[in-house]
Amino acid sequence: MLEVVNLSKSFELHVSQAGKVNPIQGLSFGIRQGRFLGIAGPSGIGKSTILKCIYRTYMPSSGEIWYESLHEGRVDLALADDRQMIRLRERELGYVSQFLKVIPRVPAVDVVAERLLPFGWSQADARREAEAMLDALRIPWKLWQAFPATFSGGEQQRVNLARAFIVRPRLMILDEPTASLDRDTTAAVVGMLQGMKREGTTMVGIFHDWDVMEQVADEIVDIGRAGGATVRPEREAAAARTE
Numbered sequence: 350m351l352e353v354v355n356l357s358k359s360f361e362l363h364v365s366q367a368g369k370v371n372p373i374q375g376l377s378f379g380i381r382q383g384r385f386l387g388i389a390g391p392s393g394i395g396k397s398t399i400l401k402c403i404y405r406t407y408m409p410s411s412g413e414i415w416y417e418s419l420h421e422g423r424v425d426l427a428l429a430d431d432r433q434m435i436r437l438r439e440r441e442l443g444y445v446s447q448f449l450k451v452i453p454r455v456p457a458v459d460v461v462a463e464r465l466l467p468f469g470w471s472q473a474d475a476r477r478e479a480e481a482m483l484d485a486l487r488i489p490w491k492l493w494q495a496f497p498a499t500f501s502g503g504e505q506q507r508v509n510l511a512r513a514f515i516v517r518p519r520l521m522i523l524d525e526p527t528a529s530l531d532r533d534t535t536a537a538v539v540g541m542l543q544g545m546k547r548e549g550t551t552m553v554g555i556f557h558d559w560d561v562m563e564q565v566a567d568e569i570v571d572i573g574r575a576g577g578a579t580v581r582p583e584r585e586a587a588a589a590r591t592e
């Protein structure tokens with residue numbers, strides 16, 4: 350479903366004489382449909398950069414990112430043009446980070462509901478679905494009509510999750526999606542991710558909390574190790590030991 354081949358990304362540093370930073374150099378990995386690949390490694394090594402290259406927030410410096418699209422066939426996301434990326438983001442790719450970027454003065458319920466409109470949903474049905482999603486993510490109903498710009502960090506993160514989850518993307522890209530959440534909300538999000546995985550969503554993600562990573566990931570690429578060795582979560586490793 351996703352195959353990253355020899356991916357490299359470097360950044361030109363304009364503010365100093367330091368030249369370039371090259372966080373990602375010749376990285377390769379693949380994910381099968383319905384699997385969750387975790388990415389681990391020390392701070393600053395380039396984990397978020399990989400996700401941003403897949404979602405094409407960043408243009409890779411070189412390499413290939415092959416994605417099996419439902420509507421567009423096999424696409425190299427490293428070369429796809431902007432219009433194709435917009436279509437794929439609207440219909441197939443979900444991206445959740447810690448930071449919410451939305452138009453100011455739009456109520457939370459509409460920020461979430463608007464994701465369904467390109468799929469032909471009516472405004473009323475989309476709102477009802479958005480309310481159910483906000484409820485599942487434990488956003489109090491009193492905030493549904495409020496503007497997310499005024500929300501706490503954890504509330505904004507849940508609006509972000511709701512925007513991504515509501516369209517049931519084929520490929521979900523998660524950059525520390527539970528970083529500002531409390532334990533109960535994190536557990537609710539983990540349950541929703543597991544449910545989506547059972548329904549066939551493919552996911553790639555970074556989690557600050559190793560326990561959460563182990564609950565959702567089928568395998569973990571540790572990019573701090575030479576060659577990006579794959580580490581299996583402990584529960585799978587334990588199951589394998591008893592096989």
Ligand SMILES: Nc1ncnc2c1ncn2[C@@H]1O[C@H](COP(=O)(O)OP(=O)(O)OP(=O)(O)O)[C@@H](O)[C@H]1O
Nearest residue numbers: 360361370372390391392393394395396397398399
């Ligand atoms: N837009 C950018 N311009 C310049 N340098 C960048 C840019 N984005 C990332 N970098 C650099 O690339 C390196 C990797 O950053 P990245 O955010 O991918 O790391 P990370 O592994 O996700 O870190 P953390 O775990 O701390 O979030 C860092 O040295 C960072 O400063």
